[in-house]
Amino acid sequence: MELHLALDGRQDLAGQLYRQLRAAILDGRLAAGDRLPSMRFLAERLAVSRKTVGEAYERLVAEGFLQARVGSGTYVSSQLAPVEHPPMPTAALQANPRWRAIAAGWRMPAHRPARYSFAGGTPDKRRFPFDAWRTCLQRALRLQARSPAFYAEALGNPELRLAISRYLAINRAVRCHWQDILVSQGAQQAIDLLARVMLTPGDLAVVEEPGYPPARLAFEAAGARVLGVPVDREGLRVDCLPEQAKLVYVTPSHQFPLGQPMSLPRRLALLEWARRRQALIIEDDYDGEYRFDGRPLESLQSLDREGRVAYIGTFSKTLFPELRLGYLLMPAALRGELTVAKQLADQHSESLQQLALAHFIGSGAFAQHTRRLQREYARRRQLLLRRLAGDLAPWLEALPAVAGIHLAARLRQPLDCTRLCAQLAERGVLLLDLAPFYAEGPGMPGLLFGFGAIEAQDIDPALDILHELLRQH
Structure with a gap:
């Protein structure tokens, strides 16, 4: 491994090396089980004698920080507990106010892993x-x-x-x-x-x-x-x-x-x-x-x-x-x-x-791939539209869309979309609320159904969960 070590002058070289290696172990830069460089390699790298490196290693072995394995090398002791680092102090740095406002206003929904994912704008990587x-x-x-x-x-x-x-x-x-x-x-x-x-x-x-x-x-x-x-x-x-x-x-x-x-x-x-x-x-x-x-x-x-x-x-x-x-x-x-x-x-x-x-x-592989996906996405889209026009129709109305890999649906009844999406997430369904895409005030309440990432056979089970929650609401 490459380990940054810097020796000062020619005094107490073994002691300097010992203290730096010990600090690296205590800081967690060297973790339990890590293999240290050979004495020969480290001596050449630091321009010191092998005896100097050997003294530092022997001292750390005696104190239980290192383990010497015959024929294998020298390792950080596996008996050491993992190091928990305290949080770094916050520096008194001030970003450009414009960027502070942008960071505070970032509202793009996170795409979290889910059993049933209607994540918008996500293609089917499996295909x-x-x-x-x-x-x-x-x-x-x-x-x-x-x-x-x-x-x-x-x-x-x-x-x-x-x-x-x-x-x-x-x-x-x-x-x-x-x-x-x-x-x-x-x-x-x-x-x-x-x-x-x-x-x-x-x-x-x-x-x-x-x-x-x-x-x-x-x-x-x-x-x-x-x-x-x-x-x-x-x-x-x-x-x-x-x-x-x-x-x-x-x-x-x-x-x-x-x-x-x-x-x-x-x-x-x-x-x-x-x-x-x-x-x-x-x-x-x-x-x-x-x-x-x-x-x-x-x-x-x-x-x-x-x-x-x-x-x-x-x-x-x-x-x-x-x-x-x-x-x-x-x-x-x-x-x-x-x-x-x-x-x-x-x-x-x-x-x-x-x-x-x-x-x-x-x-021609790109054109062939997009043609295959076109057929698959068309099938998923039809399954989704069928349910939105069927048992989900009392609550949702699909908005007209002729292209792309997501559909938006307007809520027909007043519902708390944020709460609904949170409840769906607890049941393994990722569905997005339209609210974060409105920047200048409340917009049309609704949901965004991406059908690029979800398999066709998973659409109905996911919408069954949505239907159950909508009935409860």
Whole structure:
């Protein structure tokens, strides 16, 4: 093991070494059962004689701190009780007040393990083809081993950017060139980069109400004033947009969290508003790959003729969240600034996963995987809708949604959603309350049903528990 030891001068070297090793054991840095470096190795490392190290070890063995095992080495005594560390004293440090307010206002629900999980925005990792992914990673490792050791391109691996641009053009009808793609650490980093580049303290940013809390907080972190504009059955109320807003963040394919798509007239009206106000639109297409009813509507980006839409997406909803890869289709006017912002943030996204994902998409494995999930999610969605229109109908009404991997349901009767969700959690059911997604006052009472993480055969048993609790309420 590597252990930090620093000897001062040449006096009492064995004593210094003894005291430092003893302190490391008492502090818990060396735990019971840990193997210490050999006397020869430690002597060479500290430029002292083996006799000096031997004296320190022998003293610690005699006092019961160490055990010498013939032919094996020297170990921290297994008889020592685990060390309990007192809490570190709180330093008198003051964070930026803006960040203190953001930390205090963080309301994004935590995804806790549960027997029946209706967690929103979580895909089915159990159906991900890890064997095919392993092959892609092995290929990426071979490529990296042959490449020179240096930082990669800030905007991302060209092969992956090309694969993303082709995918967006074919599957999402998005007009783009691969050189306009920035590979980000998930969609959240893309939002953060746009906030840094576009906003100065005091600017006004608009988000949907209800909406995605981390987007609002990213704009607040940049110093912006943030206003929530209500949504209705056609999406964002464009007629409620303030004149002086500098950017608008929307989820037009599958409004988060309510689920409705933005109508074509609203999309055109939003583009016209942005043209008149010289504003930026951030279009977050976070799970639009999965569509179940009706004809797909054109993206805002595909309707944009002036370069006012920044289109972002993520692979967290199609592959698995830990991958942390997303993309940003940059407006031409912001490309230079966004490139520098990305370099300052993290130089570039992790390159091994980028190489693997490029091959995963190019080989057709990505399209095959999403087609399989589309069929499975459609089955789960129908099971959920059947129950919401059946025995759960006296209490809940499913809101219209044609895409994505979650549904929202409005409460028909006055109930304490917070208490209901807590009781469900006690019974092993994770279900989210809509309240945390409203930032500017009480909103529509309801529940969010994610169907990406729950198996089809578990939906009815979980909803039976919900039905039982609703009857009690």
